[in-house]
Amino acid sequence: MDAAANAAAVVSLNGKMEVEERHAQKSYWEEHSKDLTVEAMMLDSRAADLDKEERPEVIHSAMAYFPLPFIHSSF
Numbered sequence: 001m002d003a004a005a006n007a008a009a010v011v012s013l014n015g016k017m018e019v020e021e022r023h024a025q026k027s028y029w030e031e032h033s034k035d036l037t038v039e040a041m042m043l044d045s046r047a048a049d050l051d052k053e054e055r056p057e058v059i060h061s062a063m064a065y066f067p068l069p070f071i072h073s074s075f
Contacts, residue, residue, distance in 0.1 A: 038051050
């Protein structure tokens, strides 16, 4: 097999593997996202506790990248 044929075979193989991987991941998340809770999302039974501890830090960090516009109040 020449280099071009090898490259085509690799692309074909990679494409098939990517499709199979995508299907496996999609199946996994379809199965595990039926219960829309923070525990299901994090796959952790202590997720509510983790969320309570981590959410303020995550929001604070996100504000550096996505600042809210200043809202002027005349109160």
